[in-house]
Amino acid sequence: MMFLFFYPFHVHAEEDIYDERMALFKKTEALTQIPWYYLAAIDNYERNMKNSDEPEQLISIEIMPEIWFGPGNSSLLKDIALIDTFNGKGKDGNGDGIADPGNEEDVLYTMAMILLEYGPSKDEIRIALWNHYNRDLTVQTIMNTSKVFQTFQGINLTDRDFPVAIKHNYSYRNTWGDRRGFGGNRIHEGTDIFASYGVPVHSTTYGVIEMMGWNLYGGWRVGIRDIFNIYHYYAHMSGFSDDIKVGQVVKPGDVIGSVGSTGYGPPGTSGKFPPHLHYGMYKDNGYSEWSFDPYPYLIKWERMAKDKS
Known part of the structure; x- marks a missing residue:
């Protein structure tokens, strides 16, 4: 029973959170031309690396501070011009002039721009994911999840079935x-x-x-x-x-x-x-x-x- 927290029994009671996520994915897609299902798959992958006892966040993507703010930006200054000066990758996704790793729109926009450094095609996104995570299984999982989201055009996929047909003994x-x-x-x-x-x-x-x-x-x-x-x-x-x-x-x-x-x-x-x-x-x-x-x-x-x- 020690592993139960890894695979939730209960569907989130509020469907609104899925609608909010999808709205952010679609908005970021419109800004960057990165298909929404790749962003959704990255977010979903990182959410499921965490202990589900933690409060559920709207967006679970985390980008390391040294990547976000840039080497040498020890004060973690969020001004986009200063982040650029320090060669950080943090971006302003909501137009307020700062790149805040605690803001969902900034995080998604930054992740999309990291992918765009390599290009918007499927193969280019795969390369970008490998360079970001440096792990084949992680890339494979994200690409598989994106394929599922694309196929069913949604992220709230909570149905389950028993592995043997229940009409049989x-x-x-x-x-x-x-x-x-x-x-x-x-x-x-x-x-x-x-x-x-x-x-x-x-x-x-x-x-x-x-x-x-x-x-x-x-x-x-x-x-x-x-x-x-x-x-x-x-x-x-x-x-x-x-x-x-x-x-x-x-x-x-x-x-x-x-x-x-x-x-x-x-x-x-x-x-x-x-x-x-x-x-x-x-x-x-x-x-x-x-x-x-x-x-x-x-x-x-x-x-x-x-x-x-």
Whole structure:
């Protein structure tokens, strides 16, 4: 239960905050020609690096003081002319003559201008993100999230689904952290959902398919990176849906494959254990990625799926 704060159970009660964010993203797009969904994805990525116990901010992007104010600007002077003198990158987004890292419009405008140093195209933005964050997974996550936002033309994407079709018989319990022997002594990094061969496997969230294929331990498996900096791992499937591929945007309820018993051997190995779906979740905090217990979320999403059925 120690990781629950990383993936919120509750939707923000005020939808107004999403409208305010979108208005700022669209305004900054109009000023800079940087598509709004890239700015939204950067903001979303940084928000989900933080502890959700902190008060939710309208905009969560943070730019280091030495970058914002410039080397040598030890007094952190906010006048845009002085910041330019010190080769800082802070910009005035709201027209008041100062560049304030505590002002949402200034922050978004500054982030957009940092991207524009490289250009407005997708490839140029990718390069700008790498130079800003210096981390491949961060760039990949932001680009994936921007693709989701662009596809659905919104940022308030809070639907979820259970990973196994609930109209079929299935069973599961909390198996995260159990010992596993195949491949050496290790812990079970997920929850096993037992069901019959061929039961449809659903995407639980909005995201992008990042990985699919064979894995020695997981058999036929799919990995989906969602908009909350979470990697969702679906394993032991009997096969994939014909219409899915790496790089594809998915939404909750999309069928990505079916329950099987593949794995624990070379490609095609099957039947070494009863048919089930292994479902794992991995959190990225901007520095490292690790497994956490999906069981509490599965209980929540199962209830949501049954309420909708």
